[in-house]
Amino acid sequence: xxxxxxxxxxxxxxxxxxxxxxxxxxxxxxxxxxxxxxxxxxxxxxxxxxxxxxxxxxxxxxxxxxxxxxxxxxxxxxxxxxxxxxxxxxxxxxxxxxxxxxxxxxxxxxxxxxxxxxxxxxxxxxxxxxxxxxxxxxxxxxxxxxxxxxx
Amino acid sequence: xxxxxxxxxxxxxxxxxxxxxxxxxxxxxxxxxxxxxxxxxxxxxxxxxxxxxxxxxxxxxxxxxxxxxxxxxxxxxxxxxxxxxxxxxxxxxxxxxxxxxxxxxxxxxxxxxxxxxxxxxxxxxxxxxxxxxxxxxxxxxxxxxxxxxxxxxxxxxxxxxxxxxxxxxxxxxxxxxxxxxxxxxxxxxxxxxxxxxxxxxxxxxxxxxxxxxxxxxxxxxxxxxxxxxxxxxxxxxxxxxxxxxxxxxxxxxxxxxxxxxxxxxxxxxxxxxxxxxxxxxxxxxxxxxxxxxxxxxxxxxxxxxxxxxxxxxxxxxxxxxxxxxxxxxxxxxxxxxxxxxxxxxxxxxxxxxxxxxxxxxxxxxxxxxxxxxxxxxxxxxxxxxxxxxxxxxxxxxxxxxxxxxxxxxxxxxxxxxxxxxxxxxxxxxxxxxxxxxxxxxxxxxxxxxxxxxxxxxxxxxxxxxxxxxx
Numbered sequence: 001x002x003x004x005x006x007x008x009x010x011x012x013x014x015x016x017x018x019x020x021x022x023x024x025x026x027x028x029x030x031x032x033x034x035x036x037x038x039x040x041x042x043x044x045x046x047x048x049x050x051x052x053x054x055x056x057x058x059x060x061x062x063x064x065x066x067x068x069x070x071x072x073x074x075x076x077x078x079x080x081x082x083x084x085x086x087x088x089x090x091x092x093x094x095x096x097x098x099x100x101x102x103x104x105x106x107x108x109x110x111x112x113x114x115x116x117x118x119x120x121x122x123x124x125x126x127x128x129x130x131x132x133x134x135x136x137x138x139x140x141x142x143x144x145x146x147x148x149x150x151x
Numbered sequence: 152x153x154x155x156x157x158x159x160x161x162x163x164x165x166x167x168x169x170x171x172x173x174x175x176x177x178x179x180x181x182x183x184x185x186x187x188x189x190x191x192x193x194x195x196x197x198x199x200x201x202x203x204x205x206x207x208x209x210x211x212x213x214x215x216x217x218x219x220x221x222x223x224x225x226x227x228x229x230x231x232x233x234x235x236x237x238x239x240x241x242x243x244x245x246x247x248x249x250x251x252x253x254x255x256x257x258x259x260x261x262x263x264x265x266x267x268x269x270x271x272x273x274x275x276x277x278x279x280x281x282x283x284x285x286x287x288x289x290x291x292x293x294x295x296x297x298x299x300x301x302x303x304x305x306x307x308x309x310x311x312x313x314x315x316x317x318x319x320x321x322x323x324x325x326x327x328x329x330x331x332x333x334x335x336x337x338x339x340x341x342x343x344x345x346x347x348x349x350x351x352x353x354x355x356x357x358x359x360x361x362x363x364x365x366x367x368x369x370x371x372x373x374x375x376x377x378x379x380x381x382x383x384x385x386x387x388x389x390x391x392x393x394x395x396x397x398x399x400x401x402x403x404x405x406x407x408x409x410x411x412x413x414x415x416x417x418x419x420x421x422x423x424x425x426x427x428x429x430x431x432x433x434x435x436x437x438x439x440x441x442x443x444x445x446x447x448x449x450x451x452x453x454x455x456x457x458x459x460x461x462x463x464x465x466x467x468x469x470x471x472x473x474x475x476x477x478x479x480x481x482x483x484x485x486x487x488x489x490x491x492x493x494x495x496x497x498x499x500x501x502x503x504x505x506x507x508x509x510x511x512x513x514x515x516x517x518x519x520x521x522x523x524x525x526x527x528x529x530x531x532x533x534x535x536x537x538x539x540x541x542x543x544x545x546x547x548x549x550x551x552x553x554x555x556x557x558x559x560x561x562x563x564x565x566x567x568x569x570x571x572x573x574x575x576x577x578x579x580x581x582x583x584x585x586x587x588x589x590x591x592x593x594x595x596x597x598x599x600x601x602x603x604x605x606x607x608x609x610x611x612x613x614x615x616x617x618x619x620x621x
Contacts, residue, residue: 030176030179032182039172039175039179046170072216075241075262076173078262
């Protein structure tokens, strides 16, 4: 499954309601910076699988499956700073936990769009700032600092 | 030879986490740790893993697709009670975490958490868990790579580790001696960590850093009105350390009058707060330290002999860095990685010449001096290889090295007259000395040099470039 580009998330400016760049800055302090694009790619694959499962769960009105996949994605969304997606998935979890099926399904219907926007924003952020280039260029003698990730 | 703490190279960690992105992040967090990490995406595959290869530690996300994490926890804990399990739960599910602890988890992490937090918990568990401290005979004792928070495997440190291990189980007072920067407080912490008091407080007090008129209050506390600035009752280190360990560093700096009170406290476990008549009782284990020769202090009348004998039940002497051989390289490598991470720079290795210089240096400032030199090199140079020219040994340590040279070694400068240097060099050295003193903290170095941090940066940059020197 691939995500179509979103008009609402242009590469010109990162929408901080969608993506919190501070989360990536924190991540760049915790891990090798060259791993961040790898993680984003991994997240994209994982999210695609989860979104397919969520779409199926919506069709089947299967709250248990919906809850499971929302929970499974919320941790990585939070770690990568996908604020809007994290917030939505948490709300889905809460609705499922309360057995509020209509609310859970209503929220889940937005998941694919918000997930697409989040991944576009993540990719734009890495293109815009030098973390992505660190993969393609020879290793620099000086590490890419967290400053590089500032919007 | 057997090892008392297993070589951390062989510590096996099983990560049970269904989110592959998160699992990859955790593995990244731990990539510098001496762990072999296996990842299981499901509970059933994790339980299968135990049948073939039992891990030393488990990280378990409680939310799994096939089997509830709580059930996995119970199963593992029942079948492998000595295997530490760290559970991970989503933010806000503290009740779940508490239940997990009651079920047998060693610790828990609430998402999201930083790499520091994860590493801290894993290191603490691996160092303190009983499975890592099997009873061995002294001849079998050998510590590889790390012991508590120490780094080094030299024979001198192996001997120290054995003593620390044995001292940890005793209640006897310990007197630690060693030069500045050898790790006296680290030793005291290790003894506390390995003692039955490990869950109680470890309170450290530097007697040399506190003015004479305040030290009594710092140790014993005071009551309101005991002296002009005693605006309210205050408990001292003795009460704070109740049930645990009280570490008094630089004890030989303590005045005679207070030495008498301390002796009474050590003998009876009782004391009075400053300004109070009420006798208070605590259960404290004493560890004291000094960088002086305590017996010489006794002979010269500065330290009470009765206090010396009372404290010197288990004497521990920390070897200076110049007696630790290859430990210097292990320590230098450790600090290179640590500071490179902190400073956001890439340094991966030392050149052979740099290693030779590190091994040849006398290290009068011991590990603290090594830390400063490594940080200095990282802050002011580009990696990835740390070369000999990047190592700036301080004038004091160079002088000591020169003093140790054979008599026929030509002296470049007259030791009785200060060396005349170019002004730019003197300024450069002064800035580096200030940075060294404050572990590379530019703000503090700038304060002591009475310039702004930006001026300090600018001058350092200018002085490093020949064309810009003024």
